[in-house]
Amino acid sequence: KNQVEQSPQSLIILEGKNCTLQCNYTVSPFSNLRWYKQDTGRGPVSLTIMTFSENTKSNGRYTATLDADTKQSSLHITASQLSDSASYICVVTPGGGADGLTFGKGTHLIIQP
Amino acid sequence: ETGVTQTPRHLVMGMTNKKSLKCEQHLGHNAMYWYKQSAKKPLELMFVYNFKEQTENNSVPSRFSPECPNSSHLFLHLHTLQPEDSALYLCASSQEVDRVGGYTFGSGTRLTVV
Numbered sequence: 001k002n003q004v005e006q007s008p009q010s011l012i013i014l015e016g017k018n019c020t021l022q023c024n025y026t027v028s029p030f031s032n033l034r035w036y037k038q039d040t041g042r043g044p045v046s047l048t049i050m051t052f053s054e055n056t057k058s059n060g061r062y063t064a065t066l067d068a069d070t071k072q073s074s075l076h077i078t079a080s081q082l083s084d085s086a087s088y089i090c091v092v093t094p095g096g097g098a099d100g101l102t103f104g105k106g107t108h109l110i111i112q113p
Numbered sequence: 114e115t116g117v118t119q120t121p122r123h124l125v126m127g128m129t130n131k132k133s134l135k136c137e138q139h140l141g142h143n144a145m146y147w148y149k150q151s152a153k154k155p156l157e158l159m160f161v162y163n164f165k166e167q168t169e170n171n172s173v174p175s176r177f178s179p180e181c182p183n184s185s186h187l188f189l190h191l192h193t194l195q196p197e198d199s200a201l202y203l204c205a206s207s208q209e210v211d212r213v214g215g216y217t218f219g220s221g222t223r224l225t226v227v
Contacts, residue, residue, distance in 0.1 A: 024198065034215075040124075043203050043218030044156075086150070089156070103155035 002027040014112055017080055020106045023073040024088035030074035031095035035075045038087045038106070047075070047088075052095075059086050075110075077078050085111045116140045119219035120202050126194065127227055134189040136204030136220045142217070144210040145187040147179060150193060150201040152222070163210045194226045 014021050023034070032051045036044035040083045048057045048064040050073070057064050062079045077084055090104040117138045124151055126132050147159040159171035162181040163164065170227040176198075201223050205216040 009153075041223070043117070043119075043205070044219045045115065045218070046215065049215070100158065105153060105155050 001095055001099075002092070002094065004104035005033055005088050006088075006090050006101045008107060009105070010108040010110070012110045012112060015080055018076065018078050018080050019080060019086045019109070020077075021075045021109070023075070023090045023104055024073050025090070025094040025102065027071075027094050027102050029095035030068060030071075031093040033064075033066055033073050033093070034091045035062070035073075036087060036089040038093060040086070046090055080111045082111050082113060085109060094099070100102050115217050115219065117204055117206055117217050117219035119202075119222050121222060122123075122220065123223045125225045125227060126191070128194060128196070130194075131190070131192040133191065134202055134204075134224075136189075136219055137216070138185055138204075138206040138219075140206060140217060142206035142208050143184050144207045146205045146207075146216065147175060147183070147187065147189050148203040148205060148218075150203055152200075156203065160189075161210060170226040191224075194224075196226050199224055199226045207219060 007022045016110050034049045035047045037047050039043040047062050048059050050057050050066045061077045066073045087106040087108050089106040092102045142173040143164050145162045149157045150195045157175045158171045160179045165181050176193050201221045203221045204219040207216050
């Protein structure tokens with residue numbers, strides 16, 4: 001069964017600090033992996049997308065990594081800001097024409113001043 | 114705003130009520146989706162429409178009835194819901210049903226069934 005596991009479930013850090021969120025998946029074959037940011041009361045917004053051949057992708061202070069061999073991805077946030085407080089959702093798309101995206105439950109991140 | 118608009122933003126309804134959720138996109142996308150997001154659970158796909166035709170019904174109870182009159186509008190009609198149906202209902206659209214996951218989501222409707 002295709003699964004996406006995210007850790008930690010929740011995280012509190014001080015403003016200005018860095019943090020790393022983890023995503024492990026069992027989806028196979030694999031097409032791509034996206035990280036979404038979901039602010040409270042809003043829909044998810046795509047941050048990064050990585051395909052099988054990509055190891056790292058940056059979007060401002062967000063840097064995603066992918067190890068397709070170990071089926072692991074991480075999202076690193078540098079110099080956190082209060083506006084980074086949100087849920088971060090990892091989504092994996094299967095390859096080979098298979099149906100259905102697999103969503104993680106998300107990591108709830110709180111940035112404290 | 115993302116280009117996908119959902120109304121209402123919040124809805125409280127009794128178990129005997131009938132209500133509808135509305136989703137509208139003007140991004141020129143051809144595929145639209147309904148997702149359910151419950152606390153501490155992954156997003157659950159409910160329905161997929163491609164060029165106004167329903168292509169996927171993910172074993173959703175019949176008390177949820179979708180309608181897609183055109184590629185820009187999507188409705189979710191609700192009747193005789195249960196308290197466990199309380200959740201955030203998200204609409205999304207994409208250029209095609211391309212399974213790349215490049216979806217644009219609306220802000221959702223927070224539904225509470227009492």
